[in-house]
Amino acid sequence: MTDAPLAEGEAxxxxxxSDRLLVALDFDGTLSPLEDEPMDARMLPAAREAVDALVATPDTIVAFVSGRSLVDLRVIAEHDDTSRVLLAGSHGAEFWIPGEGIVSHGEDETDVALRDTLRGRAEDATAHLDGVWIEPKTFGFGVHTRRATAEAAEEANRRVDAIVAGEAPHWRRRTGHNIVEFAFRHEGKDSAIAELRERVGATAVLFAGDDVTDEDALASLGEDDLGVRVGEGPTSATVRVADIAALAVLLQQLAEARSRRRA
Known part of the structure; x- marks a missing residue:
């Protein structure tokens, strides 16, 4: 494990x-600072410049891989139909592909009805807790506690855990920075990376993330790939960088090195 961006590093x-490179990046905490109001998240200018540089590099595909619902990811990424950046939302259960648009793994009416019922019950169960917010998601919902006290967060998670355990014990539960997510689909960022790799024919992958849910993808990478952890925490990544600004430096260096080799 190294603690700084690599200038002319081997990685x-x-x-x-590599012949065809996929650069897959988590969004919140990796390209954008974490925000108390999640929909306020936007890429830092240095991160956007690095992404744009990579998109312009030959035989290089950039994708954002997020737990956000695709519709929300497109908003915070300021992503439109002319973009060359691929998107994997809902931990890889839905995608946006240039030239194709939205590609979803589908929803079952029964699952959707249960989602709405449980989300409503979660909202009712936590309405009295200041700073707790239930986020609607395509395949479930999230319990946000960033603005709550530790006691309120603990109570919110306990109450919602009990609701889901009683009605939908088969749902997938994920934890992140001040959020617990529940979903009736079980895709993870590891499956998202595998699907993107196959779709674009990548011979190597860089994946960068900052949170527990990113470790699924980081642990799935092969010897020709590179995993980057942004910030602290246990990780399967090969490289660790301190923050978003440091990741932007690494990505810019990669774009420059790849441009020289592909010229």
Missing amino acids: IDKLAA
């Missing part, structure tokens, strides 16, 4: 030489 040189 960047190896990726720069």
